[in-house]
Amino acid sequence: MDNREEYGFFAMLDRMQYIGRWALMRNSRTENIKEHSFDVAVIAHCLTILHNRFGKDKEGAILPDPYKVQAYALFHDCTEILTGDLPTPIKYRNKEITKAYKEVESEAAASLVELLPDDPEMRAEYLELLDPSQNTEEEKLIHKLVKAADKIAAYIKCLREESTGNAEFAAAKESTGRIIREMNMPEVDYYMDHFVPSYGYTLDKITGRDA
Numbered sequence: 001m002d003n004r005e006e007y008g009f010f011a012m013l014d015r016m017q018y019i020g021r022w023a024l025m026r027n028s029r030t031e032n033i034k035e036h037s038f039d040v041a042v043i044a045h046c047l048t049i050l051h052n053r054f055g056k057d058k059e060g061a062i063l064p065d066p067y068k069v070q071a072y073a074l075f076h077d078c079t080e081i082l083t084g085d086l087p088t089p090i091k092y093r094n095k096e097i098t099k100a101y102k103e104v105e106s107e108a109a110a111s112l113v114e115l116l117p118d119d120p121e122m123r124a125e126y127l128e129l130l131d132p133s134q135n136t137e138e139e140k141l142i143h144k145l146v147k148a149a150d151k152i153a154a155y156i157k158c159l160r161e162e163s164t165g166n167a168e169f170a171a172a173k174e175s176t177g178r179i180i181r182e183m184n185m186p187e188v189d190y191y192m193d194h195f196v197p198s199y200g201y202t203l204d205k206i207t208g209r210d211a
Contacts, residue, residue: 009115009126012081019080022157025172028164031157033077039156043191044073044149050187051145062138064145073146075129079108106131148188151180155192156199163200 016034048066055061083104109131113123134140158173180188204210 005117007115007117009112012112012115013078015081016078019084026166026168028161028166033080036153036157037074037077039153040076040146040149041070041073043152044146045070046195047145047149047185047187047191050190051141051185054186062141064138064142069142069145072129072132072142073149075126076146076150078112078130079105082108082111144183144185145187148180148183148185151176151183152188152191152196155180156196159196159200 014034016037017032019033021031021033021036045066048064048069052063052066055063083101109127112130113127116123116126132139132143134143155173155176158169158176161169162173180192198206202210
């Protein structure tokens with residue numbers, strides 16, 4: 001690699017802060033995909049730890065590296081720098097739209113890695129994070145964990161909006177909560193039951209100072 005060259009890959013990723021989520025909804029506080037990705041990465045890491053603890057004694061269980069899952073989660077929305085955040089009702093309206101949008105995401109991922117040094121191995125590493133394959137059982141599980149974390153982060157966003165008195169997110173909260181429970185994943189249920197309720201608490205209640 002030429003030490004004199006300059007590359008815009010990470011500067012482009014930094015622009016995730018300018019891409020807003022929930023574009024069709026009235027927000028009391030705007031959320032961007034950069035902060036959302038941090039939330040998803042934190043949740044996905046925890047879900048993987050829980051998954052591995054629940055599955056460690058099961059024969060043949062797949063136990064992914066929590067930090068690997070965290071990395072995939074951190075990059076899961078990076079292509080939206082180029083594509084924008086397409087609202088969920090449109091993205092999943094039918095199979096044709098979903099397939100077409102996936103193709104656009106793959107092209108966006110390819111465009112982003114071109115901003116890296118012309119090093120095939122380095123580009124391949126980041127392309128896998130931006131446009132992950134799902135060929136092995138472990139890859140499919142990682143995708144499932146990241147998707148679950150993404151839904152939980154969306155549910156928490158709905159809780160935050162609800163706490164401000166914004167009723168705009170009531171239906172989204174109900175439908176997202178139903179989708180999460182229908183995943184039938186013990187690690188997801190544990191997070192929802194034991195970690196999510198405190199997101200609606202005051203600071204004093206979170207820290208136990210209001211007892």
